[in-house]
Amino acid sequence: MRRRRSTTERQHYETDSGEDSETETMRCISCQEDYDAREGGTCKECYDEANETEEDLKREIDDLKAKVAFLRFWAPFDSPHSPYYAAKFHPPCYSDVVLVASGDSSGTGPFPPVPAHKAVLASRSPVFRAMLENEMQESRSGTIKISDVSYEALRAFVNYLYTAEASVDEPMAYALLVLAEKYQVKHLKTYCEKFLVSILNWDNSIGSYAFAHQHNAKLVVEAAMSLITDNMDKLTKREEYLELKEKDPRLIVEIYEASLCKQVNTAASKDSSQKT
């Protein structure tokens, strides 16, 4: 019985009922802490198996990271994600098309055109592909005008097409989501949606909800809606509420409908739990 003594030990304790009883503590082979034998964990086999699974998953992650690093492109201009950024070394980029931000309202322009490759644009965006394949004016001239976008957003957009990376704040995430939607770059759209959901709070919830609705960003719509319907009591006090009611009352109606639906469901579930 040596092994038993090494992993468990008997002790006496008082139960709530005050009856004198006996329990057993076991040593967890993961955290090495003792635990009450009644708090059943896993057997040794399952523990070992779980460890192996974790190792396999970590190996797969390393392989995928290496693949991403290999497939990632240096953007054909100076960018924090370019391996040439630090060295400030710019290899010839063999660019065959340029993108121009038309309608940068910052007033600090004119801005240099952003060099790119037709092959990259066409492989990342079905819209660019159609534009270039159909020998439209853009393809002939080698210049693609991107309207209603800041130069910074355009650079970040093109950079994402090459590297699948972007460092965004809230305004940049909005700008990139608009471009991702317009040029059907799904991967970037999801990236922006996840970011906007991650920074969602009561103060930006109505604005995010209205924006996401306009640009068909379902992830953000759902997250914002659930946050808003959790705070209905504070809703009508907000300025954004009054503005949205003016601008697009249908969106306000949707909020009330969602909230009503939530109340009904909660009541129903309460009801059924009382019956059981």
Added chain:
Amino acid sequence: MRRRRSTTERQHYETDSGEDSETETMRCISCQEDYDAREGGTCKECYDEANETEEDLKREIDDLKAKVAFLRFWAPFDSPHSPYYAAKFHPPCYSDVVLVASGDSSGTGPFPPVPAHKAVLASRSPVFRAMLENEMQESRSGTIKISDVSYEALRAFVNYLYTAEASVDEPMAYALLVLAEKYQVKHLKTYCEKFLVSILNWDNSIGSYAFAHQHNAKLVVEAAMSLITDNMDKLTKREEYLELKEKDPRLIVEIYEASLCKQVNTAASKDSSQKT
């Protein structure tokens, strides 16, 4: 004591010593099987934690896979890895350079040049980058001759530069490893080395060892060497042994040295284990 009864139960059993004793079985919350309480597993907290970790890792894997899919390029020619392969649809690829397999010994040529993009070649291979940046003849002519390579291997090589994928058998893995080494495409070299290690067996071990030595494929050298030194008794009977002894005796010497070193270490470890 309800919870205790639900997770554990007492039973009597005979120990080897024949003494009548009491043990406790616990229900594993992972596989739901009973296990001997003496076979200590993990506590519930560690089990839950391990589960969460696994979920996080799986999410990370999904994100990375999506990134790879986004960054992957369609190769500018028909390839099983191209999304256009099935549809047999070939978009214009805006190619600005072609690679030509010079010295395909299959005799079934001449073969069409393989279209590519300077930007892709330069971003995947420092050798191509230097070749193209230094305005060498290749850059001016827009034609890069790849010598001593089959047309099929060249296509697979270029395709890998675009997709980070290849479907290889043993000869193709050898051919691609040679190209990866020549053009310093590390990711492809590792891919080929891992494949060759995975199909390593006694029959191909000496051949793999010699090849890997020649092309500086350390993973394969180590794996083959350890397999060979485990079978020294059969070594001298093999034809490849005699051929290699003729062709490059130094490699044979390295095998004997490694084997000797192994014997010494084994003896030493045996010795120390006897002492303790």
